[in-house]
Amino acid sequence: MDTVALLQHEHDAVRALFGRLPAVSGPERLESVREIAARFVLHLQLEEEFLYRALEQAGDVEARRAAADARADHALVDDLIERLLRLDPRDAEFERAVGELERRIRAHARDEEARTFPQARRALGESRREAIGCDIVRRRARLDVVA
Numbered sequence: 844m845d846t847v848a849l850l851q852h853e854h855d856a857v858r859a860l861f862g863r864l865p866a867v868s869g870p871e872r873l874e875s876v877r878e879i880a881a882r883f884v885l886h887l888q889l890e891e892e893f894l895y896r897a898l899e900q901a902g903d904v905e906a907r908r909a910a911a912d913a914r915a916d917h918a919l920v921d922d923l924i925e926r927l928l929r930l931d932p933r934d935a936e937f938e939r940a941v942g943e944l945e946r947r948i949r950a951h952a953r954d955e956e957a958r959t960f961p962q963a964r965r966a967l968g969e970s971r972r973e974a975i976g977c978d979i980v981r982r983r984a985r986l987d988v989v990a
Contacts, residue, residue: 844973844976844977844980845969845972845973845976846893846894846963846967846972846973846975846976846979847960847963847964847972848976849976849979849980850886850890850894850955850960850979851956851960853882853886854952854955854956856882857879857882857883857886857948857952858949858952860875860878860879860882861879861945861948861949863875864876864879864941864945872932873932876927876932876941876944877928879944879948880924880927880928880944883920883924883948884921884924885983885986887917887920887921889979889982889983890913890917891914891917892982893975893978893979893982894910894959894963894975894979895910895913895914896910897963897967897971897975898910898959898962898963898966898967899911901966901967903962903965903966905962905966906962906963906965906966906967909958909959909962910959910962912954912958912959913951913954913955913959916950916951916954917951919947920944920947920948920951923940923943923944923947924944926940927940927941927944
């Protein structure tokens, strides 16, 4: 599977989870937030390990810059997720952090779809993107077995 299509699918899946979040409350809401966080942390890890590394090695200045910018954005999302998961879900700060996480993840996805993914299509070529997509699928399967 093409890396860009795979990662786009993951963005869409997380957006859908956020879309269902207003309809749940209590323990179910907390579990939904934890699911979003876990899925996105894994998504970020796989992007960094495979896509960004490939972009950095592509020898293209714009591709390297897109990867560097996306890595910086990942650090912000990671920090926010860590903070969110330490909060008490009954605290108003928890809901503010959930809203901030949703805004940050949606912005990350928009930026990636507008800049990083086009750079990947241009700099990596179809066969390389297919190979990276297969690597991501294999790594995800191994991580799912461990978890």
